[in-house]
Amino acid sequence: MTECPICGRSSLGPSKFCRYHDAAHTELQEVFGQWQKAMGDISWNDYLESLLEADGTGVWVIEVIDYIKLEGNS
Amino acid sequence: MKLLNCIERRDKLSRVMIISEKPTAAKRIAEALDQNGTPKEVKSRSASYFECERNGDTLIVAYALGHLFELRQIVKGWTYPRFETEWVPKYEVQKKAANVKPIINLIKRVSKDVDSFIVATDFDIEGSLIGYLTLKYGCKGDPARAKRMVFSTLTQADLVHAYENPSPSLDFAMIEAGHTRHLVDWIYGINLTRALTLAIKKVSGWFKIVSTGRVQGPTLAYLAERDGAINSFVPVPFWVINAKGKHARQEFDLEYSKKRIDLKAEGVQIVDDLQGASAVVDSINKKTVKQTPPVPFNLSALQSECYRHFGFKPSRTLAIAQKLYLDALISYPRTSSQKIPESIDIKKILSGLQATKYSKFAQTILAKGKLVPVQGDKDDPAHPAIHPTGSKKAGRLTPSESKVYDIIVRRFLALFYEASLKESVRADLKAKEYLFYLRGLKTIVPGWIEVYGPYTAFTEKELPSIDSGDNVEIVAITADDKFTPPPAHFNPSSLLKLLEKENLGTKATRASIVDSAISRGYTLGEKFELSSLGYALYETLGEHVPAILSSEFTRSLENEMEKILEGESDRETVLELVKEELQEILDDFRAHEEPIGEGLVRGLRGYWQASEELGQCPKCGVGTLSIIRSPKSGKRFVGCSQYKEGGCDQTFPLPQKGRISPLDKQCPHCSHHMIKVVSGRRAWETCVNWSACPGRQEDIKTLQEKRARSSKSDLKEEKEQ
Numbered sequence: 001m002t003e004c005p006i007c008g009r010s011s012l013g014p015s016k017f018c019r020y021h022d023a024a025h026t027e028l029q030e031v032f033g034q035w036q037k038a039m040g041d042i043s044w045n046d047y048l049e050s051l052l053e054a055d056g057t058g059v060w061v062i063e064v065i066d067y068i069k070l071e072g073n074s
Numbered sequence: 075m076k077l078l079n080c081i082e083r084r085d086k087l088s089r090v091m092i093i094s095e096k097p098t099a100a101k102r103i104a105e106a107l108d109q110n111g112t113p114k115e116v117k118s119r120s121a122s123y124f125e126c127e128r129n130g131d132t133l134i135v136a137y138a139l140g141h142l143f144e145l146r147q148i149v150k151g152w153t154y155p156r157f158e159t160e161w162v163p164k165y166e167v168q169k170k171a172a173n174v175k176p177i178i179n180l181i182k183r184v185s186k187d188v189d190s191f192i193v194a195t196d197f198d199i200e201g202s203l204i205g206y207l208t209l210k211y212g213c214k215g216d217p218a219r220a221k222r223m224v225f226s227t228l229t230q231a232d233l234v235h236a237y238e239n240p241s242p243s244l245d246f247a248m249i250e251a252g253h254t255r256h257l258v259d260w261i262y263g264i265n266l267t268r269a270l271t272l273a274i275k276k277v278s279g280w281f282k283i284v285s286t287g288r289v290q291g292p293t294l295a296y297l298a299e300r301d302g303a304i305n306s307f308v309p310v311p312f313w314v315i316n317a318k319g320k321h322a323r324q325e326f327d328l329e330y331s332k333k334r335i336d337l338k339a340e341g342v343q344i345v346d347d348l349q350g351a352s353a354v355v356d357s358i359n360k361k362t363v364k365q366t367p368p369v370p371f372n373l374s375a376l377q378s379e380c381y382r383h384f385g386f387k388p389s390r391t392l393a394i395a396q397k398l399y400l401d402a403l404i405s406y407p408r409t410s411s412q413k414i415p416e417s418i419d420i421k422k423i424l425s426g427l428q429a430t431k432y433s434k435f436a437q438t439i440l441a442k443g444k445l446v447p448v449q450g451d452k453d454d455p456a457h458p459a460i461h462p463t464g465s466k467k468a469g470r471l472t473p474s475e476s477k478v479y480d481i482i483v484r485r486f487l488a489l490f491y492e493a494s495l496k497e498s499v500r501a502d503l504k505a506k507e508y509l510f511y512l513r514g515l516k517t518i519v520p521g522w523i524e525v526y527g528p529y530t531a532f533t534e535k536e537l538p539s540i541d542s543g544d545n546v547e548i549v550a551i552t553a554d555d556k557f558t559p560p561p562a563h564f565n566p567s568s569l570l571k572l573l574e575k576e577n578l579g580t581k582a583t584r585a586s587i588v589d590s591a592i593s594r595g596y597t598l599g600e601k602f603e604l605s606s607l608g609y610a611l612y613e614t615l616g617e618h619v620p621a622i623l624s625s626e627f628t629r630s631l632e633n634e635m636e637k638i639l640e641g642e643s644d645r646e647t648v649l650e651l652v653k654e655e656l657q658e659i660l661d662d663f664r665a666h667e668e669p670i671g672e673g674l675v676r677g678l679r680g681y682w683q684a685s686e687e688l689g690q691c692p693k694c695g696v697g698t699l700s701i702i703r704s705p706k707s708g709k710r711f712v713g714c715s716q717y718k719e720g721g722c723d724q725t726f727p728l729p730q731k732g733r734i735s736p737l738d739k740q741c742p743h744c745s746h747h748m749i750k751v752v753s754g755r756r757a758w759e760t761c762v763n764w765s766a767c768p769g770r771q772e773d774i775k776t777l778q779e780k781r782a783r784s785s786k787s788d789l790k791e792e793k794e795q
Binding site: 019020024028030034035037038039050054055056057061 | 339
């Protein structure tokens, strides 16, 4: 069983994240489509930056974004 | 003939023991029933009872202190499962309950010389059980022969009526329901808490009590699910059109007909199209809105309103309402009813209120003649909705009591007022293909708002002076970006409402369940954010024994217990169900004891780290500063983890009162670690170096100067007077 690279909890099945950060990561990917539609056109990186600035972005989502930026992963 | 009279007289004159729930209630009952209104308080050590005379009978009014008897396991051993119990004096189970010993001893002694018993505890399942247990185990009386006084206020009239017209037998259905609830909660709480605690002990050797219960488990699950939804929330942008119009030199805000625009391009298009444009008033529509008075208060509605207006936690509102009840100012507060039944003497209450600051309102209602209150849907067979008694308190109320009393009285008075009528006006303005609104709202008939106004959110808004066909110039227009908000954190009031909606707990227990989520360390602060311990418990139980977190079983249990109250089920049936379910849970638990213990130990470590560790020691740079409690003095301070190994003697003093939590920031003045102190309703942030910090010294000096100024001006005022 591997550890979540963000919090050290056990990873969930095939995901490298724990259940919480995996849920945040999934949500992050799902909502990107809504942002693209709303903004007309937005890149993945701009989307992540905007979320770091936006009000109400969840703590786990911010941790996932920080991890993605640090690792250069998606 | 003489002998016969003597026998008749002996039969008639008797010693009657009345069992009440609290000393204050006992005193009120004695004062109400004594023919001279001056009962004698007979003291014995730290306990007492009241003795009074009525129609030649001697009444002994004794009191309990809530429960005098508690459940204890029959088979010894701090382990699980333990299902068999017995009732014993509370002081034998709880060391802190030593104060009930003299009360039990006094009741035992006095009850030997008594002819009959009347139970006069609160008329609900808890009160009925208290009366029954006190009678059975304290007085050694026969419950089948006792009578019951039933009342909803502690006013003289109600108490005399309850005494003169007692129920011929005790309310055994309520007693049985209360007894079952106690057993079920004991069996759940004791066994699950022991299972959790022993799992931690097995893994780490620590004896740290981690508790859960029948309702706490599902409550934790609700809190965790909400916290998770907030933490994994991704906001979505949307746009709001903000426009200003100008007509006849008057500027005003225009409301765009669509509250939210989902596409940025659409927002930009609207702004581009309407830059420098004007709108035409297309129509002006008026509508009268009728608003009936709010329904009478039951406990949960009172708790909700008091949280909204005064910030009182539900448990605090309940405690204050209970105090007002014992002062005979309001009716019994633990009620679900939203109805004021016909049996209540409304005219008398209003007459009583005429002698108070509510005189104007009471007179207005009495002048109408017809006294028909607005009623709600919910009913409670035991007690009416919460209402004032009309009595006046001899002393002064505390500020908090005054607030709760005020909202109860105003709500009651509002029930007799007519509906309020408001005129709502909406002007539709067209600008090209876009529609804007202008709104106005004014009161035509204030109705019940006249009395309940302080607790209604209503602002009058005047419509600008415009007519159909007028041109309104759009002087400013923007499309402002916003984000969808995450789900709201629970607060004490919303959590209580959820428990009520889900039928978990009772009206009397929900407030303490809400408090226990914080006091047990599972959540942090008033927002109910889950702590690492809360998450560890939720995750571990969810993985290995999810039944503990499920609300379904406990809800079905609540229904079964309701059936006991209605005489459709009994204690044995419910207990069989509980034991069967719990045995399965505990077997599962035992099989996973080690991983459960590991999960909880991880959570505890994280919790202690978050709640006690402040960060790197500024002196040695190696150790960690943490909050430590001296084993000798019991006082807390900040110390370095390198004290023993590295000899680092860095310490900082801490306030001894209040809850302290480390903050993830440094002091802007001295760069030391910051902490948050919460004491009572006050919360403040400071650094651990507060006694020497240059920034704090300035604060302290300013505060001292402010205090000196304030005391000087007080002195001046006194002299002038």
